[in-house]
Amino acid sequence: MSDVAIECDLLVVGAGMAGLSAAGWAAERGAKVIVVERAPAMGGSAFLSAGVLWTATAPATMALYGGGDPALGRVIFDTYPDAMRWLRARGIAIGPRMNVLNGYGYQIDIVAHLRGCAALVEAAGGYVIPDTATTALVRDESGAVVGARTSHPDGDVLVRASATILATGGYQASPELRAKFIHPNAADMRLRANPASDGAGLRLGEAAGGEVRGANPGFYGHLVSESPDWGEERLNVMLAQYHSDHALLLNEAGKRFCDETFGDHASTNHTLRQPHARALCFWDARVHAAYATQAVVASTTAEDRMETALRFGGKGVVAPDLETVARFADERGFDGEQSIRTIRAFNEATRTGWETLDPPRMEECEPLDRAPFYALVVHPAITFTYGGLTIDTGAHVLRADGVRVPGLFAAGSDAAGAFGTGYAGGLALAMTFGITAARSAGWT
Ligand SMILES: Cc1cc2nc3c(=O)[nH]c(=O)nc-3n(C[C@H](O)[C@H](O)[C@H](O)COP(=O)(O)OP(=O)(O)OC[C@H]3O[C@@H](n4cnc5c(N)ncnc54)[C@H](O)[C@@H]3O)c2cc1C
Known part of the structure; x- marks a missing residue:
């Protein structure tokens, strides 16, 4: 049976903070975007969160307290003002400035932001489609990613896209990957996040030639009783x-x-x-x-x-x-x-x-x-993982030799390296790299 095929400018896999921020940003600039979400509803861990969009106060604090690749940390710091300007321009409710750990930020109406992004996608002729698994990325003869095969209860759909962003939220829901990349004790660690983020982005990206950076065992989480x-x-x-x-x-x-x-x-x-x-x-x-x-x-x-x-x-x-x-x-x-x-x-x-x-x-x-x-x-x-696909400062997925996989981007917890063992905001990481990926895909 041949697939039903649809075409779009941008395919986003995962309708959480990174994916919907990327999708909304691109759609507002005229892109036809398809967002496929594995869960029955959008929102991911972002909808479970307190909505505090915060990050480090300076590149030096980012390096010290985020503890990851300084160049990637700098992307969060530099893009954060654009994220805030975009939220304000769209009338998203934003609370007073607050100090958080070694940074600052604002509590935002996270539901209004993400639903607003979905509305932007639909207004530009695109769709946010829940209950949809992504079975494989599709590559052309040059190796460029040109879309994905997806599976919905109503049937399989081939989505053709000039650019694809992986934003499935990391691998914290997979005991096997936690044990492999974090620590053997991590197999039994309790999950305090959405249950769908089990490493699909890593598997899809790796199968398309991207490198999974397993040497970053850091994660964000809390001690629980x-x-x-x-x-x-x-x-x-x-x-x-x-x-x-x-x-x-x-x-x-x-x-x-x-x-x-x-x-x-x-x-x-x-x-x-x-x-x-x-x-x-x-x-x-x-x-x-x-x-x-x-x-x-x-x-x-x-x-x-x-x-x-x-x-x-x-x-x-x-x-x-x-x-x-x-x-x-x-x-x-x-x-x-x-x-x-x-x-x-x-x-x-x-x-x-x-x-x-x-x-x-x-x-x-x-x-x-x-x-x-x-x-x-x-x-x-565990809330989310810091290891994932290797990216550059434009959120392009890289091969092990440092060369970009054409057409493929990763954002949010699917991307590796912005934090080490520190932490400077999960929502900010996701939103800034979502915007960065959309920009790199041509939607500046
Ligand atoms: C209780 C709690 C409180 C938090 N509070 C804060 C806070 O106040 N401030 C802060 O900065 N951070 C907070 N966080 C962390 C923050 O929510 C995450 O860092 C952020 O949502 C990560 O964004 P993401 O897009 O990478 O992942 P998510 O927002 O989780 O989105 C990933 C999406 O991908 C989907 N998905 C998974 N697999 C697939 C697949 N195969 N195909 C398609 N879709 C798939 C998921 O269902 C999900 O919708 C909190 C988290 C939790 C759980």
């Missing part, structure tokens, strides 16, 4: 222990293993590499009041994170003294005696010489000595 029920979407946010940067993280031997103050997302990467990929998160009454009971961003509700964790099956204790913490730690397979030795040594160092701490602490060095004390077993959960 245990829960037998992870079905409720909001648990992604509710069980995350964002305040761990003010706490201590102890491994099963009762020892610190990272600079917690670098951020919960960074500690998540370190915790994955600890025995049994878990840690005991310890904090005191001061941290609890100031950080563990406050809203993370304006759209989230303030809640007591220990109370919520325990309500959903987390293993934790609110203790009147450190001896109770030690007993709890022992019961949970951590070295209780060493844990309280570490806590006491930390408190002592904050008074007599914080520079002696090993590992050091870059930021807050206040003692954790006010009862009640809080100890919670935490595990890494």
Whole structure:
């Protein structure tokens, strides 16, 4: 049976932040765009997100805190003002400027932005088609990508396009790829993102000649408490222990293993590499009041994170003294005696010489000595991956020899290298590279 064929200027695979931003940008400039989405509805992880579009304040902060390829980090930094101008010009609601980690940004109406992009696509004669798998990219005799074979419940469709952007959101939903590219412990890591992003973009791009950069094992995620029920979407946010940067993280031997103050997302990467990929998160009454009971961003509700964790099956204790913490730690397979030795040594160092701490602490060095004390077993959960297809600063997919695969682009979490083990905004990464890919495809 021969395929039904349709033609367009731009084919986008994946209707999340990167894909729809690219599609809307190109459509507004006159492109006929087809967006194919594997899930029954568009939005991907972007629709699960808090919509905080933020990034680093300068190229130097991007290099330091993003920690990836400086040239790719620079693309995010340089394109961010264009992204903001475009949102403002379209009347997308934007909140007040806010500081986020080591950068700044704004909470945007992410749903209005992405639905608006879909409307731009349709107004220019294109379509956003859900429930559609992309089975293979199609190449011409010169090796250029000229479209894709897609499969929809109503039948197979060959989409012919001058340019194709892969934007399927990374590979975090694939236990096999997580174990292969990140760490063997990552196979069992909890997913706190859309369940469709299982590496399709990488597979499609690699089959078309692109290089998958497996040497970037970084990922963005958060430490979460245990829960037998992870079905409720909001648990992604509710069980995350964002305040761990003010706490201590102890491994099963009762020892610190990272600079917690670098951020919960960074500690998540370190915790994955600890025995049994878990840690005991310890904090005191001061941290609890100031950080563990406050809203993370304006759209989230303030809640007591220990109370919520325990309500959903987390293993934790609110203790009147450190001896109770030690007993709890022992019961949970951590070295209780060493844990309280570490806590006491930390408190002592904050008074007599914080520079002696090993590992050091870059930021807050206040003692954790006010009862009640809080100890919670935490595990890494993944939001999106940093490895993926090798791209250049124009979002062109590259072969292993550095030559571009003609007609093929990757954006968002399908592209490798913009971040290392740091983090400077997932939505900004996706939107700026979506715009960059559309521009490189000719829609400036
Ligand atoms: C709970 C939560 C909160 C977050 N909060 C923030 C925040 O406030 N700020 C921030 O910067 N980042 C945040 N993020 C991260 C942010 O959402 C992502 O970094 C961003 O959405 C990535 O964009 P993307 O386009 O690469 O992937 P996505 O937005 O996930 O889009 C990928 C799309 O591709 C689709 N797809 C997958 N496979 C295929 C296939 N084979 N064919 C076709 N389509 C496919 C998916 O279904 C999805 O629709 C958050 C994420 C989560 C989960």
